[in-house]
Amino acid sequence: MEPSLAASIGKIDLERPIMLASGILGISLDVFNRLYRSGAGAVVTKSLSKEPWEGYPNPTILGLKSGGWINAVGLSNPGAPYFAKMIEPNTDVPIIVSLVGSVPEDFDFMIKQFANCKVAAYELNLSCPHVAKVGLEVGDDPELVKKIVTVAKKSSDVPVIAKVGLGTTHYLNTVGAAIESGIDAITAINTIRAMAIDVDTQRPILSNKFGGLSGSPIKPVALRCVYEISSKYNIPIIGCGGVSTWEDAVEFFLAGASSVQIGSAIGDNWINVFDDINKGIKKYMTDNGFSKIEEMVGLAKKS
């Protein structure tokens, strides 16, 4: 029998185990439909705020000579109310709405905007490393995380995911705080705070100076985090960080992730990457006698 690519992340059921990561391309329903047709099991939107944000001036992204990317787009987004209206016609695509805010009320306000939309889950961005007062600065405060998760869970019946990253508080404490407050799943990890300096002009390249490192350089770090979370807690995990091949995706499954997100690889290989990875995972499953994704999840912890 042909192996199934269906993935369950707790209460979230997907036809395929790879998603579009937040921040990438997530700005129009037409593009979401295209990505879904191209093989994404779900799409995560750009992180939405209460009001529209323009983000930072360019340069906002650069490729590193050694591979990988650094970006400080600055969470540009059209705001939750506009975005909710835009995705209202959606019927087909599992859309995971990413949200960014500073206080619990922000999240309650935003989730309520989506009352008339088909939303597969909300992903709370507790880990963007380059915007003040939100993202990682929130994730670094476990007491605030508890309050936000509690409110987000109350605001709707849709599953809520927390996306964590590497801040000044140990991310396992942030994960623990989120679980204590009833979170449904964890996405790990976000980009890692980084910078690049141009030697000819002797200045930082990004207009914000600091940005987030993504792509293949962070994959081993993200993998370690997924392994650590799945070793310590019983919570569904979505792996994120440098996945660009089927082999990367399988590594994350073996470390304990029920699905993976893809971002930077789109910059390198464009959107064929979804179909390529799906095919590769399927072949690996056939070759190794797996019939379901969940059979692989956490297998590397057996020894």
Next chain:
Amino acid sequence: MQRNHNHPKICTVEKVIDETPTVRTLVFSDDVMANVLPGQFAMVWVPGINELPMSVMITDEPGMAAFTVRRHGPASTGLYNVKAGQKIGVRGPYGNSFDLKQGRLLLVGGGTGLVPMMRLLTFVKPEDDVTVLIGAKSKDEVFFEGMAENLLKQNKHQVIVTTDDGSYGNKGYVTDMVDKLVSENHYDGVYTCGPEIMMYKTVQHAHSKGLFVQASLERMMKCGVGICGSCCVGEDLVCRDGTVFDGKHLLSNKEFGHFHRNKAGILENY
């Protein structure tokens, strides 16, 4: 270390040419940029100012490339104000290019949209019969007319200029001239780059006559590589699927000719 086309390569501007009171061409040396295809673009970093997508202009010297910029917003004005000797960062090239047909060709350019049209002219075959249509608001905004003539010396050709106010060439909108030309002649390929409404009407006129037509689109861009999503037009990403699109495809896109996105990603009317 090896060049990574996604990492800005620092180039020194060697020469600045005033094309009009608001348009300048900045010339620099770079083999990669000198050889891009018509329709491709670079992300150009003006250190301390901004980074913006620019079509790559031809020069008359091998190994040299240029950017022709109109001062408009803070980013383009920042590039416009770069002096000879100053450094800029260049990454790319990105995007696809025009599918150049042979035979009778019509090129329609407005403003700095003429840049990919000039590069396209360097690819035409000597036996092609080429009409270049240049649209401008008034006489002092006309540029690249002489360059088009020069590039087509070996060809049967005509270069037609229209100005909205009639201060030079033919009086009227360039798209009315497009309508006239495609009504009176057959073209094997129609190519356009410039203001979106100009391209929209050009595509409509050419397509209505059953002609093959392509347009090179412009949108606000942050990444240039298909990550940020800023440049999406319907389901298409200008940076990755374009900048060049077939007219037939564009006319089925409900945003082309009507909307563009602002920096927050909100659709705004043209």
